Amino acid sequence: MDFNPLDQPGIAPDEQLRSWRELAVDPIPPEGGDPYTRCRVILMNGIEVESIMFSHQFSRHIDNLELKRDLALSRRIEQQQQKTVNWLLPGQNSVLETTIGYEQVAVDLTAWLARNEPDPQLRMALDFALLEDFDHLYRYANLYELANGRYAARLTDHLTEIMPGRPTIAHHRHPYDSIRPHYETHSVHPLSRMHVMTIVAAEQQTMNYYMNTGPAFIEAIARELYQEIGMVEEEHVSHYESLLDPVDSWLCNWVYHEYNEAYLYHSMMLQETDPKVKALWELHLNMELGQLRVACQYLERLEGRDPAELLPPSLPEVPVTFQENKRYVREVLAATVDLRTDGTGYSPVEDLADDHRYFTYNRKANLGGTPSEQVISMNVSAQGRDYRDQTDGEHPIVDLRQPAGARN
Amino acid sequence: MPTLTVTRSSGGRSKPVPMTYVDPSQLVIDTPPALEGSGLNAPFLMDVLSAMLAHERGGAALYRAVAARSLNPVLQRQYRHFGEETVEHVSILEMLVANAGGDPMYVSPSARATERAGNSVIETTFMCSGSIDLMTAELVMLEAVILAEVKDHSNWSMLSQLVPKLPESLRTSFADATARVEQQEEEHLSWAKDMRSKMITLQIQSGAMQKAGVAAEEMMAKIKSLFD
Secondary structure, three states: OOOOHHHOOOOOHHHOOOOHHHHOOOOOOOOOOOHHHHHHHHHHHHHHHHHHHHHHHHHHOOOOHHHHHHHHHHHHHHHHHHHHHHOOOOOOOOHHHHHHHHHHHHHHHHHHHHHOOOOHHHHHHHHHHHHHHHHHHHHHHHHHHHHHOOOOHHHHOOOOOEOOOOOHHHOOOOHHHHOOOEEOOOOOOHHHHHHHHHHHHHHHHHHHHHHHHHHHOOOHHHHHHHHHHHHHHHHHHHHHHOOOOOOOOHHHHHHHHHHHHHHHHHHHHHHOOOHHHHHHHHHHHHHHHHHHHHHHHHHHHHHOOOHHHHOOOOOOOOOOOOOOOHHHHHHHHHHHOOEEEEOOEEEEHHHOOOOOHHHHHHHHHHOOOOHHHHHHHHHHHHHOOOOOEOOOOOOOOHHHOOHHHOOO | OOOOOOOOOOOOEEOOEOOEEOOHHHEOOOOOHHHOOOOOOHHHHHHHHHHHHHHHHHHHHHHHHHHHHOOOHHHHHHHHHHHHHHHHHHHHHHHHHHHOOOOOOEEOHHHHHHHHHHHHHHHHHHHOHHHOOHHHHHHHHHHHHHHHHHHHHHHHHHHHHHHHHOOHHHHHHHHHHHHHHHHHHHHHHHHHHHHHHHHHHHHHHOOOOOOOOOOHHHHHHHHHOOOO
């Protein structure tokens, strides 16, 4: 059935304030629950963080008391939503265990978005970074076994394979090669716009998480691995945010943010297996609908634009879905593992000239050793093998079937 | 009904330039049939018409916004009236583009630049309202109208000068349209300029407005009755 957020009143923002009691949610089980519930929690936390930071930036660029006050109200509510969502994560899970959850989100969210992305160029951008996040999962899973003696598959429940992707050592590229051409706002498919906004928020949260939690470790290899992968997340945020069309106004962007949040809470609600969490998604959906209404009123009154003309007539039929994407990941891996970004496009690594800035930057970054390689060697030394969870057969890339075969 | 906001749902199409990527299904690359063999730089002409359309669409939004926010009934009335005419100009331009074999939903690179500039003009009408008084806010809205109308006026003058260079089959429709719209644009611009002078002169001569920190209610009443 068509669901048009503009037809739904939702909850008015000034009725959305909740008490500390109401914010104190019961966390999800640390183990044994649906891993995709954890993924949904991690994603929606990232979505709320993005909406809050966007609202702060917007507020810093305007001198309009009424609008600033309504942004502050909306932002306060988004902060409560973020606290409620993120506090669903259980305290029993370590930073590293939560990190494995973040990378499972990165793999299965990116793969699902790519599979459902109508625009080939945007799909390419998703596929490209997918293989890098897929590799991060493998590196962190090895750190987990090395440091804790535990298997990451207990957390991912074998829904996401764990094996090398495009090796992290090869991710370190010149910043100029992280910028892609952006979509065109008048002709972009509404689904594409929401896909890009969603992946920007998710990758930004991953970047923020590693920026802040990396130093929480004692082991040098863990601290260094978080630094290295944290730098790749910076590349990913630059890569994805450059896909957004900068021609849209601040108010349009506010409306798009609220609309996308409504789409995502609606999606999460439809799939949720945990009844308590499902009820929270439904509550937040209704809150977002109320916030969207306010943003639309501002767009209409201050910019004279009709939100019904700007937004699609209904939410996409297919909700954003967390599900297995093993075959898709393997196909992308087999077809594009050797790609590198080259200017605003992509080239096979063997086509890059010897003096390409990719090599200059990459050599400099990896001079003296690379934590993402060292963590594998250390785990191989400790266990006699690297850690993998290959549920669907041998690795599609011959050179990556053994850890020593990882290439630059 | 003219389209005031171009999106994928309304059939939005564009052209790729270095940093703008366009979904292959929405690309515009063809030369409109009516301009083939005309000796004109047809793609450039279509880009210019698209930019004119973007400016008219932005103008319709601007009038809608300032009509909703002005406190003065005379200004509100005129903004609404000019807004209606601007919506009509969108229709006329859409028809001219279609007659030339182009797509009114095509948003050219220059239209994108025009839209960005237009967004900034609209934003001036509310982004700084915290640091200005209500009378100045009225002036800022009027000045946004002047800025928009200067370009609008110049667009239609340029188009009327272009008519003799167009293929025979297009000349009549373009000539009729420009003759009609240019007159209205002339009125829009001269009204806005005159009104600005009038408002500033009235303020300079108003003893009540001399004191800093005039109460908001007093100022609102003054604005409402400015031209009484």
